[in-house]
Amino acid sequence: MQITDADRRLLRHMLAAPGLSVADLAERAGLTSATCWRRIERLREGGVLRGEHAVIDWHALGWEVEVSLRFTLDKTDPRAFDAFIAAARNVSEVIEIQSFLGSTDMRLQVIARDMAHYQEIYRNKILTLPHIAELDALMLISTIKSGAELPL
The missing domain is CATH 1.10.10.10 (Winged helix-like DNA-binding domain superfamily/Winged helix DNA-binding domain)
Structure with missing residues (x-):
């Protein structure tokens, strides 16, 4: 277009x-x-505008913890990606799911009310996801730049 x-x-x-x-x-x-x-x-x-949506400040609603989880999957099962994605979609605290080429296969962005809540999510929901070979967690300290601004 x-x-x-x-x-x-x-x-x-x-x-x-x-x-x-x-x-x-x-x-x-x-x-x-x-x-x-x-x-x-x-x-x-033309597909340039794909919709309009609200941008919600999770912190203002009491969600204080944000963690980026990077996964390498056990790819011995050809359905590993599909099974992982399907299970991750069912975790309500997962606000973003991305797939990658390289040493990291998947990334989940997870929010929690506090550290105790995150620990509960991690133990009961994240560690039960299928086909995890490796897992790395990055806890968000601060967001320096965020947005979808384009150099128009």
């Missing part, structure tokens, strides 16, 4: 202030409301 300068302006404003109305976006991007709406629809149809 071909992106114009007006599309880039529109996307920059949508990233900077995701809750703006079409009228406000149009004004900030220097477009009419009708043109802005048509461009947004074209960006959706």
Whole structure:
């Protein structure tokens, strides 16, 4: 899909202030409301805009611990990845699942209310996941940069 300068302006404003109305976006991007709406629809149809969602601050809801778990799977079973992913999806505290090429096969991002809760999740839910050969945990201390900003 071909992106114009007006599309880039529109996307920059949508990233900077995701809750703006079409009228406000149009004004900030220097477009009419009708043109802005048509461009947004074209960006959706072209797959550039895949949806809108709320960004929730887990810490504000009392989830104080965030851990990145890196797994190497026992690949002697050809269904190891599928079984691991299916089981990991059922752990409600897993907020992200990623697969990789390299020495790490999978990464899970896990949140917990506190360390005691994390220990419970780790023992009862994480260690029971199938086909784990190796596991490494990285506890988040601080987030320096986060977001999906693009150099538009």
